Amino acid sequence: xxxxxxxxxxxxxxxxxxxxxxxxxxxxxxxxxxxxxxxxxxxxxxxxxxxxxxxxxxxxxxxxxxxxxxxxxxxxxxxxxxxxxxxxxxxxxxxxxxxxxxxxxxxxxxxxxxxxxxxxxxxxxxxxxxxxxxxxxxxxxxxxxxxxxxxxxxxxxxxxxxxxxxxxxxxxxxxxxxxxxxxxxxxxxxxxxxxxxxxxxxxxxxxxxxxxxxxxxxxxxxxxxxxxxxxxxxxxxxxxxxxxxxxxxxxxxxxxxxxxxxxxxxxxxxxxxxxxxxxxxxxxxxxxxxxxxxxxxxxxxxxxxxxxxxxxxxxxxxxxxxxxxxxxxxxxxxxxxxxxxxxxxxxxxxxxxxxxxxxxxx
Amino acid sequence: xxxxxxxxxxxxxxxxxxxxxxxxxxxxxxxxxxxxxxxxxxxxxxxxxxxxxxxxxxxxxxxxxxxxxxxxxxxxxxxxxxxxxxxxxxxxxxxxxxxxxxxxxxxxxxxxxxxx
Numbered sequence: 001x002x003x004x005x006x007x008x009x010x011x012x013x014x015x016x017x018x019x020x021x022x023x024x025x026x027x028x029x030x031x032x033x034x035x036x037x038x039x040x041x042x043x044x045x046x047x048x049x050x051x052x053x054x055x056x057x058x059x060x061x062x063x064x065x066x067x068x069x070x071x072x073x074x075x076x077x078x079x080x081x082x083x084x085x086x087x088x089x090x091x092x093x094x095x096x097x098x099x100x101x102x103x104x105x106x107x108x109x110x111x112x113x114x115x116x117x118x119x120x121x122x123x124x125x126x127x128x129x130x131x132x133x134x135x136x137x138x139x140x141x142x143x144x145x146x147x148x149x150x151x152x153x154x155x156x157x158x159x160x161x162x163x164x165x166x167x168x169x170x171x172x173x174x175x176x177x178x179x180x181x182x183x184x185x186x187x188x189x190x191x192x193x194x195x196x197x198x199x200x201x202x203x204x205x206x207x208x209x210x211x212x213x214x215x216x217x218x219x220x221x222x223x224x225x226x227x228x229x230x231x232x233x234x235x236x237x238x239x240x241x242x243x244x245x246x247x248x249x250x251x252x253x254x255x256x257x258x259x260x261x262x263x264x265x266x267x268x269x270x271x272x273x274x275x276x277x278x279x280x281x282x283x284x285x286x287x288x289x290x291x292x293x294x295x296x297x298x299x300x301x302x303x304x305x306x307x308x309x310x311x312x313x314x315x316x317x318x319x320x321x322x323x324x325x326x327x328x329x330x331x332x333x334x335x336x337x338x339x340x341x342x343x344x345x346x347x348x349x350x351x352x353x354x355x356x357x358x359x360x361x362x
Numbered sequence: 363x364x365x366x367x368x369x370x371x372x373x374x375x376x377x378x379x380x381x382x383x384x385x386x387x388x389x390x391x392x393x394x395x396x397x398x399x400x401x402x403x404x405x406x407x408x409x410x411x412x413x414x415x416x417x418x419x420x421x422x423x424x425x426x427x428x429x430x431x432x433x434x435x436x437x438x439x440x441x442x443x444x445x446x447x448x449x450x451x452x453x454x455x456x457x458x459x460x461x462x463x464x465x466x467x468x469x470x471x472x473x474x475x476x477x478x
Contacts, residue, residue: 033367033370036367036370037370037373037374037377040371040374041374041378044378087382087385087386087389087390088389088390088391089386089390090390090391090392090393091383091386091387091390092398092399093399094399094400094401094402095399095400095401096401106379107375107376107379107380110375110378110379111371111372111375111376111379112375113375114371114372114374114375114378115368115371115372115375117371118367118368118370118371128367128371129367129368129371135438136438139434154413156401157401157411157412157413158401158402158403158412159403159408159412160402160403162412162416166416166417166420169420170419170420170423170424173423173424173427174423174427176427176431177427177430177431177434180431180434181434181437184434184437184438184441187438187441187442188441188444188445191442191444191445191446192442193438193442245402250402251401251402254386254390255382255383255386255390256383259379259382330477331476331477334423334475334477335475335477338423338426338466338470338475339470339475342430342466343463343466346459346462346463349437349455349459350455350456350459353444353451353452353455354452356444356445357444357445357448357449357452
């Protein structure tokens with residue numbers, strides 16, 4: 001199969017053995033961790049900067065403008081220039097703030113991001129931590145970011161920040177349920193929580209096609225709830241500019257503000273890549289039944305490209321939400337979750353369980 | 363890979379934030395002006411404290427969330443073994459969801475799901 005030339009397992013094995021020949025096991029582990037660390041920081045920065053750029057371009061596209069177009073070809077260096085500008089901005093220690101918690105909040109938000117990014121399968125063998133409870137771990141850790149948001153809002157000692165943080169807390173906490181239940185639907189279907197097993201099970205067809213109507217309903221609910229969980233799109237009333245200036249990060253200046261901004265975009269990336277992994281087959285190429293020629297051509301596209309393509313497709317959909325829907329009120333937001341998404345989700349889990357039991361899926 | 367890699371991702375995050383903050387602390391300018399340290403609210407001096415009691419509506423939703431989130435934790439192990447256990451597991455989860463649904467219905471009827 002031409003597919004196997006893109007297997008990263010042998011490559012990482014080769015690095016591992018050649019390092020082990022050169023030094024003691026302890027230093028091997030340390031070196032490997034350092035390599036992984038540098039790679040992940042680079043990946044984080046590149047994805048974050050690219051998403052900020054993409055957001056502005058998509059916004060411009062929807063509003064029939066050009067967007068950033070001065071710095072470099074098509075303005076791709078605009079966000080790098082913005083980052084440098086933010087680095088040179090003064091960090092203002094505001095009066096009356098709870099200094100310790102105020103400084104702790106960005107750490108929590110970013111650390112949570114990295115801990116989730118490490119558990120996502122990027123390609124065959126490119127998977128830092130492969131738990132047997134993968135999905136559960138991702139849900140558990142990613143919901144920790146609400147602590148960072150609440151700390152940021154509360155410690156700023158600013159009314160806008162507090163209201164923003166409270167709204168954001170209620171919203172993230174509510175939509176957490178829908179994310180969890182729609183992923184449970186797919187766990188029933190896959191019979192495993194390990195992400196590598198789930199991706200491998202989609203070799204013959206992605207879960208959104210294999211899982212009948214319940215899988216599709218779960219996908220739609222997951223996208224809605226995921227958008228709400230990242231405080232984006234029509235659900236961004238935690239930082240509604242017209243009423244709360246900037247919500248929970250009103251008081252943060254310079255690079256600390258950039259951390260929150262970056263974490264928000266990476267959260268969107270995480271939501272999109274989980275959707276791509278669980279519903280759209282992760283790094284698996286697109287295959288159609290017995291069309292051998294077509295399947296072979298699809299196999300030649302590297303799995304990492306497949307993964308990125310699906311992820312950015314979901315990100316593009318989420319961005320279109322933001323620029324095409326008006327913002328919800330908080331009562332509409334909570335009604336949508338508790339009176340529509342949650343009951344539909346509970347019934348959907350039962351239907352999926354029944355279908356799996358009867359073997360009615362493809 | 364082993365589970366101690368978790369610590370690494372924790373450290374990567376902490377180091378990333380720490381290093382960038384130190385870098386910014388070195389190159390960013392600093393000018394002292396008491397007006398700048400005021401809370402960014404309306405321009406006039408802030409009236410009253412911020413750390414006070416808050417709308418009880420948030421508390422209601424937090425409690426509801428707790429009920430349903432613990433339920434999610436219970437359902438995850440069930441979802442993994444559903445295929446193997448078969449019909450018995452399905453009937454049990456129907457009963458479980460029925461009781462849970464009654465709880466949601468109760469909260470609904472008590473107007474706990476209405477924002478005021």
